[in-house]
Amino acid sequence: MTVNAQNPLSNPLSALKSCLAAACAAAPLLLTAGGAQAADLNALIWCDHSDPALLQPFEEANNVKVNVKEFEGTGAGLAIVDQSQPGDWDVMVIDSIDVSRGVEKGLFEPLPEDKLPFADLFPEVKMDKSTVVDGKRYGITEKFGYNTIGFNKTKVDPVDMQSLASLTGDKYKGKIAIYDYYLPVIGMAALAIGKKTADLTEADLPALKTELLKMKANAKLVGEVTASQTALATGEVDILVGGGEWVTAGLAKENPALDFSIPKEGAVLWSQSLAMFKDSKNKDMALKFIQYILSPEGQARLATSSCYWGMPANSKAALTDEQKKILRFDEQPGFLARAQTYPAPNADLDKKMQDMWTEMLQAQ
Amino acid sequence: MSVSGSNSRALPWALVTPALAWTLLFFVLPFIAMGLSSLTAHEGGGFTLANYSQFFTDPSYWRAMVNSLEVTATVTVISILLAYPFAWILAEQVPERWQRLALMLAVLPFWTSYVVRSYSWLLVLAQNGVVNRALSGIGLIAEPLQLANTRFATVTGFVHFFVMLLTLTIFANLKQLSPSYRKAAADLGAGPVRTFLHVVLPLTLPGIMVGAFLTFVLCIGDYITPQILGGNNELVMPQLVMMQIGRRGDFPLASALSIILMAVVTIAYLACARWLKIERA
Numbered sequence: 001m002t003v004n005a006q007n008p009l010s011n012p013l014s015a016l017k018s019c020l021a022a023a024c025a026a027a028p029l030l031l032t033a034g035g036a037q038a039a040d041l042n043a044l045i046w047c048d049h050s051d052p053a054l055l056q057p058f059e060e061a062n063n064v065k066v067n068v069k070e071f072e073g074t075g076a077g078l079a080i081v082d083q084s085q086p087g088d089w090d091v092m093v094i095d096s097i098d099v100s101r102g103v104e105k106g107l108f109e110p111l112p113e114d115k116l117p118f119a120d121l122f123p124e125v126k127m128d129k130s131t132v133v134d135g136k137r138y139g140i141t142e143k144f145g146y147n148t149i150g151f152n153k154t155k156v157d158p159v160d161m162q163s164l165a166s167l168t169g170d171k172y173k174g175k176i177a178i179y180d181y182y183l184p185v186i187g188m189a190a191l192a193i194g195k196k197t198a199d200l201t202e203a204d205l206p207a208l209k210t211e212l213l214k215m216k217a218n219a220k221l222v223g224e225v226t227a228s229q230t231a232l233a234t235g236e237v238d239i240l241v242g243g244g245e246w247v248t249a250g251l252a253k254e255n256p257a258l259d260f261s262i263p264k265e266g267a268v269l270w271s272q273s274l275a276m277f278k279d280s281k282n283k284d285m286a287l288k289f290i291q292y293i294l295s296p297e298g299q300a301r302l303a304t305s306s307c308y309w310g311m312p313a314n315s316k317a318a319l320t321d322e323q324k325k326i327l328r329f330d331e332q333p334g335f336l337a338r339a340q341t342y343p344a345p346n347a348d349l350d351k352k353m354q355d356m357w358t359e360m361l362q363a364q
Numbered sequence: 365m366s367v368s369g370s371n372s373r374a375l376p377w378a379l380v381t382p383a384l385a386w387t388l389l390f391f392v393l394p395f396i397a398m399g400l401s402s403l404t405a406h407e408g409g410g411f412t413l414a415n416y417s418q419f420f421t422d423p424s425y426w427r428a429m430v431n432s433l434e435v436t437a438t439v440t441v442i443s444i445l446l447a448y449p450f451a452w453i454l455a456e457q458v459p460e461r462w463q464r465l466a467l468m469l470a471v472l473p474f475w476t477s478y479v480v481r482s483y484s485w486l487l488v489l490a491q492n493g494v495v496n497r498a499l500s501g502i503g504l505i506a507e508p509l510q511l512a513n514t515r516f517a518t519v520t521g522f523v524h525f526f527v528m529l530l531t532l533t534i535f536a537n538l539k540q541l542s543p544s545y546r547k548a549a550a551d552l553g554a555g556p557v558r559t560f561l562h563v564v565l566p567l568t569l570p571g572i573m574v575g576a577f578l579t580f581v582l583c584i585g586d587y588i589t590p591q592i593l594g595g596n597n598e599l600v601m602p603q604l605v606m607m608q609i610g611r612r613g614d615f616p617l618a619s620a621l622s623i624i625l626m627a628v629v630t631i632a633y634l635a636c637a638r639w640l641k642i643e644r645a
Contacts, residue, residue, distance in 0.1 A: 354612060
């Protein structure tokens with residue numbers, strides 16, 4: 001029954017839509033066909049993987065060209081895959097909590113655990129609940145960090161940043177930006193009202209909405225990555241709700257006043273994974289790429305990518321002492337102990353959470 | 365005879381076929397696909413009107429349309445009010461030999477990237493930006509004004525761009541206007557104000573309306589400017605559409621919202637076309 005419901009041929013509307021979508025996609029595909037060589041590795045990535053400092057050593061060592069396509073948001077990434085031919089892509093960077101979405105669509109290949117450095121990963125970021133399906137591992141965490149409070153320590157009292165209550169009090173009204181991604185900020189709202197991010201249900205939405213509206217009332221803006229980072233760096237705001245090392249670490253040299261805290265209520269742990277496509281025509285090279293990214297050298301380069309910094313999942317990453325200090329590497333055990341996972345709602349709750357976020361954005 | 369007649373009938377079709385094929389491939393087919401997608405349930409597929417009903421029943425969704433219309437109307441009116449005198453000065457007061465240079469200067473903002481231009485405005489309007497520093501420097505304000513990340517910033521960014529567009533369409537219209545109209549009005553005893561209100565303005569309305577319609581279409585469908593300058597303190601329709609795609613990949617709902625947006629643009633077109641009597645051609 002479920003299979004039939006999802007089979008386009010069982011539904012004339014879907015069948016026609018699929019044909020038209022294929023026809024519409026045909027022209028751009030024809031234009032791009034022939035651009036990639038068989039030996040190329042085609043990777044769907046986030047911007048941190050497009051740094052030449054990360055890709056070049058791998059390309060030179062393996063005599064391969066890594067063709068990358070950046071995307072933002074799992075939905076957008078999966079849409080690119082939908083519009084491609086099987087085998088077009090070899091590897092994909094994906095939110096760890098969304099690995100199972102790719103598995104449900106039959107996109108990913110199980111990863112050989114014995115050929116990857118799982119033993120070296122911080123145990124808390126292995127994310128087995130999301131990356132292991134039916135006993136098979138389909139994703140490996142490569143980078144992580146926290147959606148927490150990013151701030152300018154010369155403008156705010158760092159002691160205040162140890163409590164999420166500061167975000168809704170009057171003291172910093174108008175000095176706050178909110179990172180425009182509903183899941184982590186809803187996770188922070190959950191922590192603020194004493195809920196566990198993993199246990200959120202529809203019944204929690206009214207209380208979460210109240211908390212979000214209080215945050216919005218104090219905020220000057222709600223911005224995506226660049227906008228919120230710029231606002232904090234230029235002094236437009238002093239606090240970024242949802243910020244963390246991914247905002248402050250990359251700017252540490254230019255602006256050492258930027259810092260982040262893990263408040264007493266906790267923080268939301270974000271993590272990104274690498275997955276290999278089942279239809280990849282270059283699985284050996286895809287595995288080599290994943291191995292490189294998870295190697296101490298690759299991890300150091302990924303962690304300090306020019307797009308954004310983040311903690312390497314591999315505890316043996318070859319970071320310099322200065323880089324470790326900026327990332328607060330040695331404090332990670334304590335941070336991880338207090339961090340909670342990203343909310344991972346089912347499709348229905350996800351939709352309701354996004355609608356609640358829309359309502360918050362529209363609130364005046 | 366018959367071959368020649370057949371050729372004469374085939375030639376026009378041959379000439380328009382590339383344009384028709386282009387429109388079919390890159391507009392009609394995607395539009396039909398989008399229409400069908402908008403009638404499909406995101407979870408499980410199947411026919412549904414839920415994507416449309418969501419827009420009409422959820423206040424935060426139709427608020428996005430209200431915001432879009434308010435911003436677009438404000439931008440269009442302000443742009444016309446600024447562009448008309450500017451175009452008139454260019455056409456009537458600037459010597460003909462300088463007009464080309466003046467026009468080139470007028471369209472300079474088009475030469476910069478749209479994104480760069482928006483971020484530049486963000487820096488100008490920021491708390492420690494040029495405007496706040498200047499106002500503070502001359503003692504007009506004690507505390508910085510919140511100019512960036514507001515609707516004011518979005519409207520400013522839009523107006524900067526669309527004044528240039530409207531200037532071009534109105535300028536072209538003014539240049540086409542024969543001086544004899546004004547001479548005839550003067551002969552009949554009309555003063556400069558009356559001539560402008562009863563002769564020049566009505567005759568340049570097509571230029572204004574063409575520019576206004578282009579402003580409306582480009583403004584209501586723009587994602588970049590409100591995203592960068594508005595600070596997400598309110599959502600407009602294109603932002604709402606993009607939001608459905610990012611994480612959830614809800615293309616059916618995004619398609620429905622896009623079709624509704626397109627319907628509004630079509631209504632605006634019909635209103636303009638009817639008023640300008642474009643269909644009489």
